Amino acid sequence: MTSAKAKSARTARSPSTSRRGFMVGAGGFTLMLGLEGHTALAATLGKMRAGKAFSPWISIAPDGTITIMAAATEMGQGSMTSLPLVIAEELDADWGKVRIIPAPVDDKIYLNPAYQMMYTAGSNAVRVHFPRHRIFGAQVRKVLLDNAAKKLGVPVDELTTGPSVVIHEKSKRRLTYGQIAAFAEVPEKAPEIKPEQLKKPADFRLIGKDVMRVELPGKVNGSVKYxxxxxxxxxxxxxxxxxxxxxxxxxxxxxxxxxxxxxxxxxxxxxxxxxxxxxxxxxxxxxxxxxxxxxxxxxxxDAQGFDSEKGMDQFSADARNLSHKVSEWTKDGNFADVFAKSASTMEAEWRNDLAYHAQMEPxxxxxxxxxxxxxxxxxxxxxxxxxxxxxxxxxxxxxxxxxxxxxxxxxxxxxxxxxxxxxxxxxxxxxxxxxxxxxxxxWTREDDIKNGRFRPMSVNYLRAGFDAGGKITSWSHRVAGDRVTPYMDPVRYEQSKGRDGILMGGADMNGYDVPNHLTELIYKDTGVRTSPLRGTGNIANRFASEGFLDEIARKQGKDPIEVRLALLTKLPRAQKVLETVAKMADWKRKRADGRGLGVAYIDYTGTYLAGIAEVSLDRRAGAIKVHDFWCAIDVGIAVQPDNVVAQTESSIVYGIGLALMETVTVKGGVVQQSNFYDYSVPRMSDVPSMHIELIKTANAPSGAGQMATPLVQPAVAGAFAQITGRYLRHAPFTPERVKRALA
Amino acid sequence: MATKFTLNGKRVTSSAPGATPLLWVIREELKLTGTKFGCGAGLCGACMVHVNGSRAYSCQTEVGSMAGKRITTIEGISRNSDHPVQKAWLAERVPQCGYCQSGQIMSAVDLLKKNKSPTREQIVEHMSTNICRCGTYQRIVKAVQRAAKEV
CATH class of the missing domain: 3.30.365.10 (Aldehyde oxidase/xanthine dehydrogenase, molybdopterin binding domain)
Structure with missing residues (x-):
């Protein structure tokens, strides 16, 4: 190669090597992600499918353009890129030739199997679609190989593929996917793919490499359309x-x-x-x-006359009333008997206000x-x-x-x-x-709030019993709150046999090895509109259970992380995130200037993560400031690692809002808030420095879109307790509530 | 009651009543939809544009007061998405849902016009007019710092 050529190649391929995420290389294959290159080498949004349909998911045109359907809708979480990327990986497609288009409505083909309809929720798009999308990609690759074998007159097992090309190494012949598309015969029934026919993770050249999200370039020049x-x-x-x-x-x-x-x-x-x-x-x-x-x-x-502040007190009274009618959620062993024989017990309650989604597009x-x-x-x-x-x-x-x-x-x-x-x-x-x-x-912003559908208010009442050595031998978690699922989706409520997983998400034992536990719920049904909100019931329920563990640890004079690790010995992934985040935050180091640290751990539908907040307090103003937030997260295989980090940052910021400022009140059944002056959401000045470590494991991918949100409240409350010895049990932690906790 | 002004370098005329928010004139009459409606009350910054070179909430600006003024929207800050702020925004992978990002970028461009090397505190202070519900703030700070090196 002449030096001029070498130079131009470098100019084209490495605009900057100093920035992480700008350029991602893997095994000699370099994918350039800088602005200069994205149109040439990255997939883009398309308008309609082009060329021959090899399957409902994939079409290939003679010019090599590959159209891939996106089953999940795009709300900023990145699924419109990550799902087609999984198909492209197993198809062995040239990503630069891929055009992504939203799938048409066809439940039978494009459904989210977890919901039996086309639905993007629960941070489960990658988790649920990943195994199927790999197959869809591999099936079409197989069809391309079979067609190429026939055309070249060679056995199919002598063929390999590179990005959008079938290669016969022996004869040095190549057929591009576009060339094959021109003559290919597509079998009526898609070929069967055995697990061993899928790529080994070590051979991935798209998954895990951080490609540019397809819709991002249009989001910096105002051209994308909502x-x-x-x-x-x-x-x-x-x-x-x-x-x-x-x-x-x-x-x-x-x-x-x-x-x-x-x-x-x-x-x-x-x-x-x-x-x-x-x-x-x-x-x-x-x-x-x-x-x-x-x-x-x-x-x-139904909500006529309802007052959320008085209602909260009633929720509390009901949760604490042990003869109140309850429904059982989960159970293990015998809570009542063991609790009654405890050497000592503890109890406490946690409260969460109504909260509003506040998506920026009314x-x-x-x-x-x-x-x-x-x-x-x-x-x-x-x-x-x-x-x-x-x-x-x-x-x-x-x-x-x-x-x-x-x-x-x-x-x-x-x-x-x-x-x-x-x-x-x-x-x-x-x-x-x-x-x-x-x-x-x-809708106006006022309409959007007044007609909002909210994360329900709830009261969590927890009790724990201990043996003489201080070991937790029984645990009860009661939730009193408005149901969400029957209001948001009566069909799903019926399908789930009357269980409201939105309100109750995270009310179980969170993987902690505690015997004799009982989770119960008291449905309130006040008539206030309810909704799944990022983090769902996990926010309130983990705030309570993580908060309770923290209180137990402090009362026993133990380290809150040590207490958790001792209850998670059977879950190495859980141990790893806690140990990692402790190291990241230098957990044992006592902070100067009256600052404190608090921790929380969550297993959120198969994603393991732990977070630590560093907090200071202005006692006079009742103001809490979160300075740093560390998070270690294990999502298994990360399809788009930097996007997992971005979603984690995003869900931490969302958690900061719910922890410190966001509250909807209802009087006489009517929502009191109107706009961003009386419903505050985090601004840049409210946001801590966030430090995210993605722990890479070979496990099946799990979700990232909302997992860190529930970490924030318990971690901040734990830090507050470390500073003051007092507990914050009612979120958000408004100045008034902070001052009350200090009084 | 037509109002004449310059929009992204072109002379335009609006026939909307003078009290109409500039936001709706830009979006619905002149059909440049990169500028967004977020709150209608000057609280979120999604509607940020530049009037005679300085940022302004277009939802709080009456079109009648724009006669003879120079207005720039997200569509007008570069020809090929190659403004240093736009490039930095992609390099840091800032946008998520993207809805607020036109306003964020307009605020950032405004800052860097006035202050070529802002401190972190100055960035935070200036940018706190703009809400991002996806919480992309940390990346915005990095992107502004990156762009500052190029501007």
Missing amino acids: SIDLQMPGMLYGVVLREPIEGAGLDKVDEAKIANLPGVVKVVKLPYGVGVLANTAWEAFAARRALDGAVAWGKKG LNAVALVAPDGSSAELWCGTQSQTTAQQASAKALGIDRDKVKVNDMLMGGGFGRRGHRDTEFIVDAVLLSKEAKRPVKVM
Whole structure:
């Protein structure tokens, strides 16, 4: 190679080697991820499938373009890249030739097997799809090999593949995937793939290498489209005022007051409120403001009269009332008998307020219903293409297959866009039906909060019994709270046989080796709207159980990490994350300046992680400052390692908000908060330095999207206890509550 | 009541009433949708644009007051996504859902115009106008520091 050539090759391939994540190399194969190279070497978003369909997942065009379907919707978590990447790995595709497009609605093909429908939730996209996606990729590779073998007249086992090319080493002949696509015959039945036909992890050249997420370049220049960005010819703008209490009913609306406003086309009574259609966005929003003073509501609805502050005290009384009717969640041994014979016991309760998702894109959707109402097309950001289609079809009284869903990128999800009724999409459907034109319905931020569906408030009451040596011999965990699943998705609730895994997530023993434990729940059903929110029940339930372990450790004069390790001897992955995070944070070193450290550990649906918070306290202001947060996380095989780190940072920040500031209050059944001035979320100044260590193991991949969120509250409370000897048991830890804990 | 101003170097005219928030004129009338609606109250920064070179909440800016002004949106800071701030944003893999990032980038560009080498504290102070619910703040700090070396 001439020196000039060498130089130009280097210029092209290594714009910077100093930055981690900028360039990722593996076994001589270098994938450039810098901006200059992303269009040439990285996959991009496509619009439609091109070329020959080798399977419902993969099409290959003669020019080598490979289209791969993305089954999961994209809300910032990166699944739109990581799932097709898994297919591309086993297909042995040239990633630069891959175009990714959202899969059409077809539950049978593109379902999330964990939910039996198309649904992106529970941080399970990679966990659930990984094994199947590898097979889908390998099947098409096999078809390509068989076709190439026939064409070249050689036995198939003499062939190998490189990125998008079949190679016959003996004769030095090569056929690109594009060339094969031009003549390939695709068998009706996909070939069977045995586990040993899959790549060995050591041979992965995409998985674990941090490719550029496909939609990221369009997110730094404003070009990516969310549903809120769309316009259609002849489109009207819609706004909706919903009943403040679900089921309240419309008493009366002063239609004239609205109908005469500039640009208003129509006032529409809806089953749950009043909608307005207008010519422009600003006219629609002006009408929305006027609606506030033009409507009177009925007095029905379960939440009527509910007050969240008083309600919390009632939840507590019920949780502590040992003769209250309860349902059993999990059980091992005999709690009651062993607890009664304990040498000593401890008990305490923990509280969590209602919390709001606050995705940055206010809910919205665009719908175009045919003038005769017989079909519809939607453009929406949804966690479930299936329910978006079903709920819209139901609202129109038509068959599902008459509704075409275009799933758009989401400006955040966090669980808010995963309810079965997809009410913000139905808004657009109903208003478009009235308008007989395309309609974009936008919620205001105030609508988004007032009509929020919340992480339920709850009270956790825990008791533990000890033998004479201080060993935990019994443990009881009671949760009193509003159910989530029957409200968010009655179908799933039925499928799960009446168990509410959202409220109860993380209320079990978390892998701790404690005998005679009992988890019970008291369903409250106050009528306040509930929702799965990032971290789900794990936030409240692990706050309680990790907090309790911390208190036990301190009371016994033991190290909180040592106490945990002693209860996790059967789980080496758990031990490893705790030991790693202790090392990262220099756990044993006493902090200066009155700072303290607190720890938490979680096994979250197969992801093991532990976190340590370093905290200081302004006693006069009651203000807690989190300075550093260390986290060690083991997700098994990390498909996109840097993205796992990013999701962990993200879920820590989310946890900081829930731990320190986020609270929704309800008075008379009505939500009190309106916008970001009375519902605070973390800003840059609230965020600690985060130090994440990804522990690489060969285990099957598990989730990363929300796992660290539940670490934050117990870790911060533990640090507070180390500083003050006092316990914070009611989140968020507002200045008022901090001062009360110190009094 | 048409208002004439310059948008990303082009002369444009809005026919919206003077009290209309600039945000809606940019997005719905002039069809540049990179600038986002987040709160409508000047609290989140998703709508950040530059007016005569300095950042402004477009949801709190009346279009009638824009006559003769120069407005820049995310679409106007570079031709090929090659502004140093945009490059840094990708190098640090900042965006997640991405919805707030136009506003974040507009705030960051504004900062680096005024202060070529901001300290960490100055970055945090300046950028705390902008909410990112995905919590990409740590990467934003790194990206601003990276871009500062290039600007």
